[in-house]
Amino acid sequence: NAGVTQTPKFQVLKTxxxxxxxxxxxxxxxxxxxxxxxxxxxxxxxxxxxxAGITDQGEVPNGYNVSRSTTEDFxxxxxxxxxxxxSVYFCASxxxxxxxxxxxxxxxxxxxxxT
Amino acid sequence: xxxxxxxxxxxxxxxxxxxxxxxxxxxxxYPSLFWYVQYPGEGLQLLLKATKADDKGSNKGxxxxxxxxxxxxxxxxxxxxVSDSAVYFCALSEYGNNRLAFGKGxxxxxxx
Numbered sequence: 001n002a003g004v005t006q007t008p009k010f011q012v013l014k015t016x017x018x019x020x021x022x023x024x025x026x027x028x029x030x031x032x033x034x035x036x037x038x039x040x041x042x043x044x045x046x047x048x049x050x051x052a053g054i055t056d057q058g059e060v061p062n063g064y065n066v067s068r069s070t071t072e073d074f075x076x077x078x079x080x081x082x083x084x085x086x087s088v089y090f091c092a093s094x095x096x097x098x099x100x101x102x103x104x105x106x107x108x109x110x111x112x113x114x115t
Numbered sequence: 116x117x118x119x120x121x122x123x124x125x126x127x128x129x130x131x132x133x134x135x136x137x138x139x140x141x142x143x144x145y146p147s148l149f150w151y152v153q154y155p156g157e158g159l160q161l162l163l164k165a166t167k168a169d170d171k172g173s174n175k176g177x178x179x180x181x182x183x184x185x186x187x188x189x190x191x192x193x194x195x196x197v198s199d200s201a202v203y204f205c206a207l208s209e210y211g212n213n214r215l216a217f218g219k220g221x222x223x224x225x226x227x
Binding site: 002018023031033035040041042043044048051058059090096097098099100101102103104106107108109 | 147149151156158159160161162164165166204208210211212213215216217218219220
């Protein structure tokens with residue numbers, strides 16, 4: 001199993017550009033999520049999905065869109081990049097939304113810089 | 116809402132020293148509690164967890180006990196190694212919902 005994979009590893013965007021961060025998992029996990037990590041802030045939840053076709057907002061959803069057309073993939077779209085979106089983005093997955101104490105598996109991250 | 120508070124600032128200590136990182140939480144129900152570790156340049160990985168009061172999670176010499184009365188889940192290790200240098204995050208999830216709330220993390224640096 002490859003686990004959770006993310007592409008690209010690094011990306012530089014200009015303000016106003018759009019892009020999609022890719023996330024895929026091969027563990028047949030129902031639950032997938034996106035976090036951003038900023039210095040001194042910990043990780044904050046952007047969007048999550050409890051299964052194909054079902055998504056919901058997390059703590060900091062503004063400026064981001066998601067969709068979940070398959071169990072495996074959960075792309076994160078930046079519609080019009082802003083410098084405030086400079087961050088490290090992590091995708092995570094877990095078996096189920098309802099299992100108590102379910103471990104979440106994290107991808108290696110995408111480091112995004114918006115100039 | 117749910118929240119997790121970790122002690123402020125990085126932790127620097129010598130090899131074989133005792134490590135404690137404090138974590139307290141606020142939650143409406145009966146959360147599951149986690150410690151995740153992030154090694155340099157990598158994603159997070161689960162270090163240990165506890166799902167009910169008085170449970171002790173343990174892994175790789177690290178331990179943490181779920182204390183409902185003090186709403187705490189402090190991480191401890193008796194003798195750290197240089198390879199334990201990493202960022203440690205305390206987190207919680209509510210029963211029936213996998214959304215994780217994270218603390219801000221603590222950078223741990225172990226000096227030989």
